[in-house]
């Protein structure tokens with residue numbers, strides 16, 4: 001996940017060509033054995049028919065969740081990893097995986113990270129997501145899992161744990177995108193590249209060679225697990241603000257030849273570098289096959305975006321996606337590789353550890369006064385981190401906002417990956433929590449909302465069949481059944497009342 005895109009360019013990109021079925025022999029013998037935590041006793045409750053998956057690949061959108069913050073840690077996803085350092089002087093507090101590992105030293109970093117890899121994503125998580133309709137996962141990985149030098153503080157050893165996730169995915173019937181999320185030197189300077197600060201990536205050929213080496217090893221995993229791994233994202237969010245687009249494109253071409261020399265069929269996924277969709281064609285070579293554009297769409301890493309009201313956020317979904325949809329229809333396909341339900345930046349560490357928020361006007365150098373749609377901006381209640389304190393109105397808004405996004409990403413594009421599958425305390429970024437709480441819908445759905453009707457959406461999930469989706473446009477929204485419906489109906493009454501009070 002990234003921070004700090006400008007409004008228009010926050011929309012990014014990705015190509016995708018819904019690829020033909022990619023049936024391949026399974027060849028995953030000889031994986032290291034890992035002591036599995038609770039994995040052994042779970043029951044499998046999702047369908048995992050390869051036949052069905054293959055036959056629906058052409059028509060079923062990618063419905064994914066990111067397994068972020070596991071093999072490349074991020075302070076906002078699991079703050080507790082970083083809070084052990086809070087008694088230090090500010091400048092000595094780690095802010096990313098690089099400084100985290102340096103602060104602990106290799107042995108202790110390895111001990112803590114191994115425990116984290118072993119526990120933060122479990123088979124239960126994958127099964128629960130598959131139960132609500134997730135058919136893909138995207139796994140962000142730092143280069144140091146594949147190519148580590150002795151003078152770097154990072155630790156490696158992730159691969160067997162990644163392969164354990166692949167094994168579960170195979171059993172459950174999930175398809176996997178492996179995503180190189182951090183490159184040597186950092187491709188964007190964000191904490192989510194592993195190293196926050198001034199990026200060095202394209203400043204040296206050695207960094208590029210090491211990136212390609214890591215990519216080759218990641219692609220080899222895709223070959224070894226070709227019945228599970230369907231996509232390779234060659235690099236997450238190389239930033240057009242940091243590098244010449246032509247240089248990034250040159251890297252993309254080099255990566256294409258490398259990936260194709262190892263895996264002729266795997267989906268070749270590129271990030272849009274934060275360019276406007278109108279310029280995405282400069283990132284795509286006509287000779288590429290089975291390529292997809294990845295774009296990341298957030299409405300809160302921007303001073304303007306955090307000031308617009310709920311209605312405007314929902315309207316913004318269509319505005320931001322307009323050129324993306326055009327590209328998708330006329331070029332390679334587009335998958336929204338990251339998005340969330342957040343419209344504020346109150347979430348702890350979301351702008352980076354040690355940084356404040358636009359919402360409360362504490363983001364140094366960026367917002368020196370509070371920016372939000374209200375007279376008073378406070379990171380509490382609806383904008384706090386405890387979903388038990390969310391109003392019914394806010395939860396309904398979250399649902400409408402997610403529905404509006406899915407109406408585009410699921411129906412108009414090649415698909416989507418929610419960021420993230422889980423968090424420690426970031427409700428709007430937590431897929432599993434969102435489904436539990438009702439603001440993320442399960443799939444398949446009986447009816448998909450139409451964009452301009454999104455304000456009329458009620459919590460209505462009663463997923464039945466894939467076929468029902470084709471009637472979606474006609475949008476017959478079922479009123480919620482069950483207790484949930486009653487609670488929500490009451491909530492809407494309360495919410496509507498609050499809403500009017502609010503707008504006075």
Ligand SMILES: *[C@@H]1O[C@H](CO)[C@@H](O)[C@H](O)[C@H]1NC(C)=O
Nearest residue numbers: 146147148149209210213214
């Ligand atoms: C990392 O990649 C470089 C460039 O290809 C290569 O020379 C080096 O041996 C690799 N290191 C490891 C540990 O694989």
Ligand SMILES: *[C@@H]1O[C@H](CO)[C@@H](O)[C@H](O)[C@H]1NC(C)=O
Nearest residue numbers: 308309310311312499502503
């Ligand atoms: C939301 O903002 C828009 C644009 O500024 C405005 O027209 C609209 O009245 C606002 N809606 C509410 C409910 O405040």
Ligand SMILES: *[C@@H]1O[C@H](CO)[C@@H](O)[C@H](O)[C@H]1NC(C)=O
Nearest residue numbers: 318407449450451452453454
């Ligand atoms: C909005 O509704 C109108 C009338 O039903 C329809 O023609 C139009 O296509 C809809 N727009 C979107 C973006 O769904």
